[in-house]
Amino acid sequence: MNVNFLNLLLTVILAFFFDTEALSPHYYDHTCPKADQIVTNAVKKAMANDKTVPAALSRMHFHDCFIRGCDASVLLDSKGKNKAEKDGPPNISLHAFYVIDNAKKALEEQCPGVVSCADIVSLAARYAVALSGGPTWEVPKGRKDGKVSKAIETRQLPAPTFNISQLRQSFGQRGLSMHDLVVLSGITDFPYT
Ligand code: HEM
Structure with a gap:
């Protein structure tokens, strides 16, 4: 076995066991090139009507990322016996979820099933801060949405x-x-x- 083949084999094995797909600012360049613009528009539109939106989106991002990483688990609703993060005590005062819903709806019309809610929350927070005169930063994309959301974990x-x-x-x-x-x-x- 030559070294190149061994390297390839190792890469395939690692990719199989670990989700090694890297996040990238260019993640949607081919699959949904207008993703950033669509999220910005949703944030801008909401901000025009409600000045509390930027604060709400930056806090939503922080609370999402702190529990199980930035996986949009904060957006999931309680179901049956499972009380979701959204209904945990520190998250009761989170708001402006409709901004993410509106962005998701617009994205689904443009490129169905492509952009994760986790990326939408991250992008929305960035635009909310930047459009309010705060700093900006690059958002690497390609986050996967979580399926687990437990109110009890908001204790973290x-x-x-x-x-x-x-x-x-x-x-x-x-x-x-x-x-x-x-x-x-x-x-x-x-x-x-
Ligand atoms: C350092 C630890 C932090 C603690 C202990 C903390 C705690 C709190 C508490 C108790 C509130 C009031 C919530 C309510 O009215 O019910 C609040 C509001 C808020 N927090 Fe934090 N926070 C922290 C960090 C952060 C960070 C890192 C961000 C964003 C990057 C953030 C963004 C906000 C915003 C924007 C509000 C106002 C939300 C609104 O009016 O809609 N906080 N925080």
């Missing part, structure tokens, strides 16, 4: 009573540094226009 969100050590630990458990904690907290302070 930092509590308003946390001191700085507890906040540091909470963010640290998700690979976020003290710098990230300060920057993310600062985003909540951007000027609303």
